[in-house]
Amino acid sequence: MSEPPTRESRGRDLDRGDRFGLYRGAEGLITGTVVCAAAIAYGAGHLNTTGTLCLAILGTVAVYWLAHLHAETIGSALTHGHHPMLALRHALFATWPIAGVSVLPVGILLIAELLGADLRTAAWVALIATIGLLTIYSYLAGARGGLDARGRLVSAAAGAGLGILVALLKVALH
Numbered sequence: 001m002s003e004p005p006t007r008e009s010r011g012r013d014l015d016r017g018d019r020f021g022l023y024r025g026a027e028g029l030i031t032g033t034v035v036c037a038a039a040i041a042y043g044a045g046h047l048n049t050t051g052t053l054c055l056a057i058l059g060t061v062a063v064y065w066l067a068h069l070h071a072e073t074i075g076s077a078l079t080h081g082h083h084p085m086l087a088l089r090h091a092l093f094a095t096w097p098i099a100g101v102s103v104l105p106v107g108i109l110l111i112a113e114l115l116g117a118d119l120r121t122a123a124w125v126a127l128i129a130t131i132g133l134l135t136i137y138s139y140l141a142g143a144r145g146g147l148d149a150r151g152r153l154v155s156a157a158a159g160a161g162l163g164i165l166v167a168l169l170k171v172a173l174h
Contacts, residue, residue, distance in 0.1 A: 028068070028097030029137050034162055035064050035098070036105040037130040041170035044123030050113045053123065054106050065099040105130050127170060131163030 039060040043053045072091035076082050082090065108129045112122035138159025142152035 026097075026137065026141055028095055029101050030134065030159070030162070031068075032061060032065070032098040032101035033105070033130050033133050033137070034166065035061050036102050037127055037134075037163060037166040038169065040105060040109070040123050040127050040130070041166050042173060044120060044127075044170070045173055048119070050109060050119055050122060053119065054109060057106055057109075058102060061099055061102040065095060068095045068098055101133075104133060123170075127163075127167055131160055131167065134159035134163040 036057055039057040040053070043056040047053045047056060069088075069091050072094050073084065073087045076087035076090050077084050080087075105126045109122050109126040112125040113119070117125060135156045136159075139152050139156035142155030145151075145155075147155060
């Protein structure tokens, strides 16, 4: 008779299916999506073209990612005594989701414009999509964490709440 899986053994099993580090880097997915949403919320009312807004989003995310990359590298070198190059390699793997996730909101923004939306409408479409992404990421985190249906919904609501706060910021700014 086998022993029931422990949290630690479940974690190892989950890591095997995490080829791109998305589960281990889930905080980066959330952070990167919120940063994109905030850049959209602010930039849409102050910039004149979708291209400029895309550059503002990507630039904001890049700076935020570089700050996380630097912090992770320094933290790894100091905490674990890793050589700076080893620490940098680790940090690149750990933080890439912050930068990588920006492709989705920017892509949605561009697709909305290609489909005929003006900048304001395209920005709202992208912002609403980020709320959806935050909701999905949070629901999946609850599911992977072993929460029951109610817990998953609470987790999803928390993610949606973050996105809604950014949407309220957009309304307040414009």
